[in-house]
Amino acid sequence: MALKIRPDPRRPSGGYAELSAEAAALPEAEATVSVFDAFSERFLGLDGWQSDRAEFGPYEVVRDGDRARLVIGPEIVNRIEEYAALKLRVNRIEAELSWPDDVVPMPGAARIGGLAVARAEPSEAAGRLTGKLTGKLPEPEAQAEGSAAEPPAETQEKRRSRLPLIGGLAALVLLICGGALAWFLMQPPPLPVVAERPEAEPTPPDPCGPDALAGLGALPFAEGRALMSRCGARVTPQQALATLEAGADAGDADALLLFGEIYDEGANDDPVETEIGLSLTPSASKAAEYYARASAAGSTEATRRLDRLCPELRAAPDTLSRSAAEEYCRP
Template sequence: MVVDIRPDPKHPRGGFAEITIEGATAASDPVGVAVYNSYQQKWLGPEGWQPNRAELPARGATQDGGALRLIVGPDIVNQLEEDTPVRIEVGGVGFDTYWPDDINAGPDEAVVGDIGGTGATPLAKKPMVVVAEPDPVPEEVMPDPSDGLEEEIAPDALEDDAGDYEDWEDEEEERRPRWRLLLILLALLAVAAIVANYLLFGMEDAAQPEEPAPAPAPETSRAAVADGCDVGALASMQSQGFTAMADKLRSCGSAVSPDGALGLVEQGAAANDADALNLFGALYDIGVTEKEIEGTIGLTFADDPARAADYYARAINAGSTQAQSRLQAVCRRLLLKTDTLSASAREDHCQ
């Protein structure tokens, strides 16, 4: 069975993939697509990954000669990561493969999907309600309280007011010394509280020994920078080719962390560099040991011959000759395995 999975050219922003299956035919409309994650051992359903098998509707299906061409949307593409081992079943036909690394996730669709897989209904647009602003209410002009209220004040009233003011002034003069005394007492209490606080707590703080100065930073990082073994300097060498960078990485040894080394190798693999893909295959291959990378730096993975075969095959396609002999050795190991991933890798890369 020949299967081809690639990005849908009609959706350059991602989220859609085109699956072509030779020898398959559409058995229903719409065509149901079942996706099984071989690592998680779960099926993809409308609400995400689940233990029970489920089918999601394809966005389109055409019969081109003896091949069935399907278009799947974000409900499937956005749930899959690159190099994920999956099993895809369509119309009773199933195949195992790795999800390609060139299909990007796209924006989620604002639709409500039917659980039965009959399609997606666009969300109804909410009607626009225009609220008319009320006409501005003119500010009410308040009349001046003094208008029309001018009256002559009798001289006797003025004399009474003057007498009341003199009495109030005398009372205020009597109160002022008492307020001044109270303020002075409060100030003295505040000063006494500050002094007591210093005597109780300030002396204890003064008696405590000073904390030792922090130890100087180790010189290893400075040496790594001086020798060009920091990750930034190594990453800049990718422009000279992955091989030159990898030779420098091996000479740096433990000056580079495993995470830093992994990021550099991933950068080379993303550029489809043959040596980077070959190195990735070796990290998954127990039969090959990268002494400096695995032993000194500490970057290594668990044995996975199926994934090693996939990286070796990609390295061969990129022009690596060393990967050919390594792939042959891995294929001999895959002959002894009966799991689905090994069988799929054997069928794809060991013919």
């Protein structure tokens, strides 16, 4: 095989690969790379797989004895699955190969979180109510003191005839009172009263949690940019790139400007690069293309950066830079 591929030994965490060929077959100081998927019969481009040929680069070619080497980055590696049947073209070298499984995309971190809700405990039972009924028959009236004579026999007989009636009534009253007391004592005790406390308010969701960041690419770019600035390193480079690509596809001026800054080697102070770690192989011609698109979308900052980059493009020796200067730079 004229062309070999392996993981970049300087970046073991993934996202970069080293291509090598015989030095005689690759004499140039720079090289461009195109990728063709033999299964889908499509070329890899900046916006995904497409029918037209696209070239990445140029990449610096380094001599190492009888081998010539160059390093490609996430713009290619992150888009290719392991064991994919590909046809790579590096300048004039073409090679058919299966993408090795040890060349992996740039990894992303994931966190697991959850919510917990506290429940109220029942309170102590209230005390039970008890009671007792009592009754007492009235005492018979005392005989008036100082009576001088006994009542007649007929009167005494009437009094004696009333005694059983009075006794029966008293017994009935006692029976009724006893039955009422027994009924009261046989009633079940009252149920305890439980004081309920309100449930604790649920913990608000984490705005930088995995669920929130999973939909980052679907947000309008202004909202996605604000969320990336807020969450910083908790955003993976893959999530940042997806957000950036969605904004560029929608023609968002700020997204196009940021794409140009990432390709521009002289502009690398954005938090997407410094905190999140998204990086692409520097390319002045690609930076000029995105600056020009952002300027056409209304970005004055992109116009200023393009004017700064154009003298460098005109003075560059490679064809891509000079072509970019003719196409994107003002005369």
